[in-house]
Amino acid sequence: MFEGYAGTSDSGFRDEVEAEEALARGQYLADMSTNGDRPALTGPAGAEAETRLAAFARHTVFEGQVVTDEARLRRIVARHDPHLYPGTFLTCVYNPDRALCRTPSGPADRPVMADCQPLACRNAAFTPTNRHALERHLAALDTALADSERLAPYVRHRLEDQRRETVAYLTRHTPESAS
Numbered sequence: 001m002f003e004g005y006a007g008t009s010d011s012g013f014r015d016e017v018e019a020e021e022a023l024a025r026g027q028y029l030a031d032m033s034t035n036g037d038r039p040a041l042t043g044p045a046g047a048e049a050e051t052r053l054a055a056f057a058r059h060t061v062f063e064g065q066v067v068t069d070e071a072r073l074r075r076i077v078a079r080h081d082p083h084l085y086p087g088t089f090l091t092c093v094y095n096p097d098r099a100l101c102r103t104p105s106g107p108a109d110r111p112v113m114a115d116c117q118p119l120a121c122r123n124a125a126f127t128p129t130n131r132h133a134l135e136r137h138l139a140a141l142d143t144a145l146a147d148s149e150r151l152a153p154y155v156r157h158r159l160e161d162q163r164r165e166t167v168a169y170l171t172r173h174t175p176e177s178a179s
């Protein structure tokens, strides 16, 4: 009986956390979808991100104003979730069929951001902020490699590979008009 109660309590808490995350994501995306001054998202799924944001804006904007009422926004996200997930290094444009973070035992309806492979997944899109985070990551790799004599060969090779991949990726997905 106690186990059953504890299980219900846990899943209730998890549901609450997920509901709050969905609301915060909805508010962020609603603002983003109505910001005509922001640069377009880039990357393999950049165009799809823009399409989803435009579709979301059709539900979140009335008479030029973004919906701010929380209960209403919760309903809109529940019915018209664009399945865009903002992260530090990328914005995930979730499509389960091509998600590299998806496993048979994991969730199918949302990404596992902790297992993200931002440089390899076709669901990746980038805001300027994401791109700056990748550039900072590249700078950190450079700093670590500057003292490479102190690194174990295995670690050095891994960092060099990461650096090479990051440079290639940033070059491949340079925005047409950087801000």
Ligand code: SF4
Binding pocket: 090, 091, 092, 093, 094, 095, 098, 099, 100, 101, 102, 111, 112, 113, 115, 116, 117, 118, 121, 122, 123, 124
């Ligand atoms: S690997 Fe990253 S970009 Fe790809 S679906 Fe998962 S979280 Fe999204």
